[in-house]
Amino acid sequence: MRRDVFAAIADPTRRQVLDLLSRRERAAGELGRAFPHISQPGMSRHLRVLREAGLVRVRQDRRHRFYSLRSERLGEVDAWISKYRGFWETELDSLEAYLDARKRPGAGPGA
């Protein structure tokens, strides 16, 4: 199943899982224990979503399934957000809004 990366990272738990995996690979059970409020099958399903989005890979080692980060597809998110980078740093959006407002007298913040 082909899943949308944006949807996959919409869940806070899954983002935290990726954060853990960015340091090193971890077994499914180890990840589960890192989130005590979620059941084992619950974590297994989160891992499935991440797998189907192509954000992690799995490696079987003896009895364990080790998940590791596969970051390529995060590039899609980065590419999208890149278009906005600089906006919140330079407050360019606020400036633009201000200028737009001034084009319509009486609507924006009057000088």
Added chain:
Amino acid sequence: MRRDVFAAIADPTRRQVLDLLSRRERAAGELGRAFPHISQPGMSRHLRVLREAGLVRVRQDRRHRFYSLRSERLGEVDAWISKYRGFWETELDSLEAYLDARKRPGAGPGA
């Protein structure tokens, strides 16, 4: 209502709306007409989600409600994704996985 930015941008239509707003502000109706497959109330609700996530602001001008980008909160997304930037460029994650695999003889790609 306080909404999660990641959830707000999980929807493709809403991302496209933000893309349109990144160029210039637009009236709600104008945005609606840009997505003919979505009804007027449908677009209105998408705009509400973006509003509640703090991703847009609204300005009333005569009969129109002009939406404009408010990019600050996109910084949250950028901050998160920044931790991964460089991973997919340098293939650092793949290298790491390879090394991890070699630590466990017989499990990874044999030399």
Added chain:
DNA sequence: ACAATATATACCAAGTGTGTTATGTAATCG
């Protein structure tokens, strides 16, 4: 005041996501 325009909300149906418990499956140990 009344009609028209522009947008939002109410309401309902259908789909999807998340979480649970119970169960299945694969690998390892004795």
Added chain:
DNA sequence: CGATTACATAACACACTTGGTATATATTGT
């Protein structure tokens, strides 16, 4: 082989999302 460990899947409940139609609200034009 039977038990145990590690993980995935099945089946189900429930909340949330999305999209539609109908309606409300606000502003402007006549």
